[in-house]
Amino acid sequence: MNTTPILRLTDVSKSFGSLSVLSGVSFDAPRGSLTAVLGPSGQGKTTLLRLIAGFERVGDGRIEIDGEVVGSSSVHVRPDRRGIGIVPQEGALFPHLDVADNIGFGLPRKSQHRIDELIDLVGLSDMGSRRPSEISGGQQQRVALARALAPSPHLVLLDEPFSALDAGLRAGIRDEVIGILRAASTTTLLVTHDQEEAMSIADHVVVLLGGMVAQQGSPTDIYERPASVEVARFIGDANLLTAHADGSSVTHVLGTQASDIAAGTATVLIRPEQLSVSSDGVPGLVERRAYYGHDGTIGVRLENGEVVSVRVSVAELAPVGARVHVIMRGQATVFAG
Amino acid sequence: MTSARGSSWRSKLPAPLIIPAVLAALASLVPLAYLVDVAFDRGAGFLWDELWQRRTLDLVVRSGFLAACVTVASVVIAVPLAWSVMRSDLRGRRVWRVALALPLAIPSYLAAFAWISWESSFAGFWGAFLVLTAVSYPYVYLPLTAAFGRLDQSLDEIATIHGKGSVPRLIVLAARQCRGTITAGSLLVALYVLSDFGAVATMRYDAFTWVIYGAYRAGFNPSRAAVLAVVLVMIALVLVAAEAVARGRAVSTMTSRAVARPRPIRLRSLAIWFHAAIVIVVGLAVLFPLWRILAWVSDHGVEDGVGDVAAALWGSVRYSLVAACITVLVALPIGLLVARYRSRTSLLLDRATYVTHALPGIVVAISMVFIGVRFFRPVYLESPFLVLAYVALFLPVAVGGVRSSAEQIPLGLDDVARSLGSGPMAVIRRVNLPLIAPGIASATALVTLAAMKELPVTMLLRPTGTETLATRLWTHTSVSDYAAAGPYALAIIIFVAIPTAIATSQR
Numbered sequence: 072m073n074t075t076p077i078l079r080l081t082d083v084s085k086s087f088g089s090l091s092v093l094s095g096v097s098f099d100a101p102r103g104s105l106t107a108v109l110g111p112s113g114q115g116k117t118t119l120l121r122l123i124a125g126f127e128r129v130g131d132g133r134i135e136i137d138g139e140v141v142g143s144s145s146v147h148v149r150p151d152r153r154g155i156g157i158v159p160q161e162g163a164l165f166p167h168l169d170v171a172d173n174i175g176f177g178l179p180r181k182s183q184h185r186i187d188e189l190i191d192l193v194g195l196s197d198m199g200s201r202r203p204s205e206i207s208g209g210q211q212q213r214v215a216l217a218r219a220l221a222p223s224p225h226l227v228l229l230d231e232p233f234s235a236l237d238a239g240l241r242a243g244i245r246d247e248v249i250g251i252l253r254a255a256s257t258t259t260l261l262v263t264h265d266q267e268e269a270m271s272i273a274d275h276v277v278v279l280l281g282g283m284v285a286q287q288g289s290p291t292d293i294y295e296r297p298a299s300v301e302v303a304r305f306i307g308d309a310n311l312l313t314a315h316a317d318g319s320s321v322t323h324v325l326g327t328q329a330s331d332i333a334a335g336t337a338t339v340l341i342r343p344e345q346l347s348v349s350s351d352g353v354p355g356l357v358e359r360r361a362y363y364g365h366d367g368t369i370g371v372r373l374e375n376g377e378v379v380s381v382r383v384s385v386a387e388l389a390p391v392g393a394r395v396h397v398i399m400r401g402q403a404t405v406f407a408g
Numbered sequence: 409m410t411s412a413r414g415s416s417w418r419s420k421l422p423a424p425l426i427i428p429a430v431l432a433a434l435a436s437l438v439p440l441a442y443l444v445d446v447a448f449d450r451g452a453g454f455l456w457d458e459l460w461q462r463r464t465l466d467l468v469v470r471s472g473f474l475a476a477c478v479t480v481a482s483v484v485i486a487v488p489l490a491w492s493v494m495r496s497d498l499r500g501r502r503v504w505r506v507a508l509a510l511p512l513a514i515p516s517y518l519a520a521f522a523w524i525s526w527e528s529s530f531a532g533f534w535g536a537f538l539v540l541t542a543v544s545y546p547y548v549y550l551p552l553t554a555a556f557g558r559l560d561q562s563l564d565e566i567a568t569i570h571g572k573g574s575v576p577r578l579i580v581l582a583a584r585q586c587r588g589t590i591t592a593g594s595l596l597v598a599l600y601v602l603s604d605f606g607a608v609a610t611m612r613y614d615a616f617t618w619v620i621y622g623a624y625r626a627g628f629n630p631s632r633a634a635v636l637a638v639v640l641v642m643i644a645l646v647l648v649a650a651e652a653v654a655r656g657r658a659v660s661t662m663t664s665r666a667v668a669r670p671r672p673i674r675l676r677s678l679a680i681w682f683h684a685a686i687v688i689v690v691g692l693a694v695l696f697p698l699w700r701i702l703a704w705v706s707d708h709g710v711e712d713g714v715g716d717v718a719a720a721l722w723g724s725v726r727y728s729l730v731a732a733c734i735t736v737l738v739a740l741p742i743g744l745l746v747a748r749y750r751s752r753t754s755l756l757l758d759r760a761t762y763v764t765h766a767l768p769g770i771v772v773a774i775s776m777v778f779i780g781v782r783f784f785r786p787v788y789l790e791s792p793f794l795v796l797a798y799v800a801l802f803l804p805v806a807v808g809g810v811r812s813s814a815e816q817i818p819l820g821l822d823d824v825a826r827s828l829g830s831g832p833m834a835v836i837r838r839v840n841l842p843l844i845a846p847g848i849a850s851a852t853a854l855v856t857l858a859a860m861k862e863l864p865v866t867m868l869l870r871p872t873g874t875e876t877l878a879t880r881l882w883t884h885t886s887v888s889d890y891a892a893a894g895p896y897a898l899a900i901i902i903f904v905a906i907p908t909a910i911a912t913s914q915r
Contacts, residue, residue, distance in 0.1 A: 124823070124827055125826075125827075126823055126826070149826075149831070150823070150826040150827050151826050151827070151828075151829045151830055151831050151834075152829075153827070155827055156827060156828075157823065157824060157827045159820045159823070159824060160820075161818075161820070163818060163820040163821050163823075163824050165821060165824075165825075165839060166843065167842045167843055176825065176828050176830075176838075177827075177828030177829050177830075179829070215824075218824075218828070219827075219828075221828075222828065222829060
C-alpha cells in the first residue's frame with residue numbers, strides 16, 4: 072500500500088509585509104485520514120489553508136501533495152492544477168447555476184452520470200434543478216461537498232464548514248458530511264476553531280497557536296497530555312494550579328504525586344472531571360455554579376485561595392456559599408514554571 | 409476568520425484583463441494631457457499672463473460664488489427634507505422620498521429652457537442659481553436618505569429623555585452624525601455646478617464652462633480656452649479628491665450592524681411645513697419645467713414637424729447606444745480588476761478613472777476638438793470621433809457600474825472555481841460575467857441615457873448635418889425660438905428623463 076502522505080508540510084512559513092502569520096509549520100495528512108487544524112481565530116489557520124489550496128504563495132518551506140512539491144519559495148502550482156477540493160465556510164455555491172451545474176462545475180466533460188452519482192451520494196436526489204437560494208443551509212453545504220468531490224480530488228479542505236449553521240443542525244450535518252467523506256475514503260483537512268468538533272471527528276489534530284504548531288497528535292493525546300499550558304488551556308476546561316517540585320515529586324493544594332520535573336515552582340493541570348465533591352478532602356467554598364441539564368460545574372475557592380472548577384452530577388450541584396470538600400482522581404499533568 | 413490583509417485577495421493580475429484596462433485608462437487620460445500641451449503652446453509666459461489677468465480671477469470668483477451658493481442651498485433643502493422622509497411620521501413619505509429624487513433626471517439646460525422661456529429676466533446669476541439648485545440638490549439628498557436610514561435611533565431617544573427632542577434639534581443631531589455624507593454630497597454639488605454647461609449657457613452667466621466655450625468659439629484663441637480649461641480641471645480635481653476622502657470617512661463612521669427600523673418621530677403640527685416645503689421643491693424642480701414644456705407644445709403645436717423630432721431622436725439614440733456599448737466594454741476590464749484584485753496597478757487604474765471623472769463635458773469636448781484637428785482630420789466631425797468622445801466622458805460612469813456589481817460577488821466564489829480547475833480567465837467567463845450581467849445591462853442603459861442628454865460634447869463634435877434632441881433644443885433656445893424648442897424638450901422628457909428616473913429609482 073502507498074504510504075506517501077497525501078499532504079506533507081515541511082517548515083512552511085508565510086508573512087504579509089512585516090507581519091509573520093505562519094512560521095515553521097510541519098505536519099502530514101496520511102492517505103484517507105481526517106486531520107483537523109485547530110486554533111483560535113487569527114492564529115493563521117485560514118492563511119495555512121490558502122497556502123495549501125494555492126491561493127497564496129508559500130514564503131518559505133515546502134508543501135507536497137501526493138509526493139509532488141506544489142508550493143515552496145521557488146515553486147508555485149496554480150490552484151486550478153492542484154487537484155484539491157475546497158468546501159468554504161458558507162458553501163459559496165454559484166448563485167447563477169442550479170444544484171446539478173454546481174456539482175458539475177469542476178468536471179471537464181459534464182458527465183451526467185457522475186453528477187447523478189454525487190447527487191445521490193449527498194442525498195439530494197430530486198433537487199438537481201433547484202437554485203442554491205431554494206435549498207436550506209445544510210443542503211447547500213452538502214452540495215458544496217459534492218461539488219468538491221466531483222473531480223475526485225487528492226484532498227478536500229473544509230474551512231470552518233459548519234460554523235455558519237444553526238447550532239441545532241450543526242451536529243447532524245457534520246456527522247453526515249464526515250460520513251460521506253469517510254465512505255469515499257477521501258483525505259480531508261478540516262480547519263476549525265471549535266475544539267469539540269475537532270476532537271470528536273478527527274483522527275489527527277494539529278493545534279495552531281500564534282502561527283506555529285503547538286502540538287499534534289491523536290485527540291486523546293492532546294487532551295490528556297497537552298504539550299504546554301497554552302494547549303491545555305485551549306483544549307477543554309482546565310484547572311491550572313501552582314505547585315512546588317522537589318525533583319522527585321510535586322505538591323499542590325489537592326495532593327502530591329511523583330514527578331521528575333526540576334525543583335522549583337511548577338504548574339499542574341487538573342481537568343474538572345478529575346475532581347469531585349466528597350465528605351473528606353480539601354475544604355472550600357462554592358463561589359459559582361453552572362447548570363448544564365445533564366450535569367453541571369461548581370467553582371470552589373480552596374483553602375489556599377485558588378479556585379477550581381469541579382464537574383458534578385446534578386444532585387451534587389451545591390448552592391453558592393455552601394462548604395464542600397474536593398478530592399482528585401488520577402494524575403495531574405505537570406508543567407515546569 | 410480572514411486573517412491578515414492578503415486574505416481573499418488575489419494579487420496576481422491576469423494579463424488578458426490588465427492590458428486592455430491599462431490601455432483604456434491611459435487613453436482616457438489623453439484628452440487631459442493634450443489640453444495641458446495646448447495650454448503651454450505659447451509658452452509658460454503666456455500661460456502665466458492669462459492666469460493672472462483680472463478677467464481670469466473674476467471668472468474664478470464668479471464660478472466659485474455660484475458653486476458656493478448652490479451648494480449651501482442644496483444642503484439647506486436636502487437635510488431637513490431627507491430627515492422628514494426618513495425619520496419622521498410625515499404622511500406619504502414613501503412617495504415624497506421618490507419624488508424628491510426626480511430632479512436628477514432632468515437635464516440642466518432643459519430646466520433652464522423652461523424658466524427662461526417663461527421669464528427672460530431670469531437670465532444671469534439668479535436663473536443659474538435657481539436651475540442648478542433645483543437639479544443638483546439630489547446629490548446631497550440621495551446619499552443622505554441612505555445614511556439617515558441607517559442611523560441608530562437610540563440617540564434620538566436619549567435626546568428626547570433629556571428634553572432636547574424638539575424636531576429642529578433632532579434634525580441637527582441626525583445631520584451631525586452624517587457630517588461626512590453631507591460633505592461628500594456638497595462637494596459633488598460643487599463639482600456638478602462647475603462642470604455644468606447647459607444651465608449657465610442658457611442663462612448666459614459667465615461661469616467657467618460658458619467662458620471656455622466663448623473663447624473656443626471666438627476661434628482665434630485656442631490657448632486661452634485651454635488655459636481656462638486646465639484651471640477648471642485643477643479646481644475639479646481638488647473637489648474630486650476631497651469628495652473621495654469625505655466619502656471614505658462617511659463610510660467608516662457608519663455602523664455596519666443592522667439597526668432596528670427606527671420608530672418615526674412625530675411631527676404633529678410641524679408636518680404642514682414639511683409638506684409645503686416638499687411641494688415647493690418638487691414643484692419648482694419638476695412640475696414647473698414639465699408644465700412649461702407642455703404649455704409650449706400645446707400653444708404652438710409641433711412647429712418643426714414630427715419628422716424633424718424623429719430624426720433628432722434617431723441621432724441621439726444611435727450615437728448614444730453605440731457609445732454606451734463601447735464604453736461598457738472598455739470599462740469591463742477596469743471595473744473587474746478594481747473590484748476583484750487588490751494591487752498597486754488596480755489602485756492606479758481606479759485613480760485614473762477618478763481623474764477623468766473630474767473632467768467637465770466642455771473640457772472633454774474642446775480637448776477632443778484639438779486632438780481631432782491635429783491628428784484625426786479624416787474622422788474629425790465624423791461619427792466615430794463623437795463616439796470616442798462619449799467613451800472618454802462616460803468611462804467613469806461605466807466603470808462605477810461594473811465595479812459596484814462586481815464587488816457584490818463574494819471573492820470565495822473565485823477561489824472555489826479556481827480549485828475546481830478553472831484558470832483566471834475561465835473564472836471571469838464562467839463566474840464573474842454571468843453574475844454581473846444585470847450590472848452590465850444597467851450601466852449600458854445609464855450611459856446611453858447620459859449620452860442622449862449630453863450637450864457640450866455633442867454640440868462641438870457631432871458629425872456635420874447630424875442633429876440630436878439636445879443640440880436642436882440648444883439651437884432653438886439660444887436664439888429664443890422657444891416655440892420651436894418645445895417639441896424637442898418634450899421628447900427629451902419622454903425618451904430621456906422618464907427612463908432615467910425609472911432606471912435610477914431601481915438601483
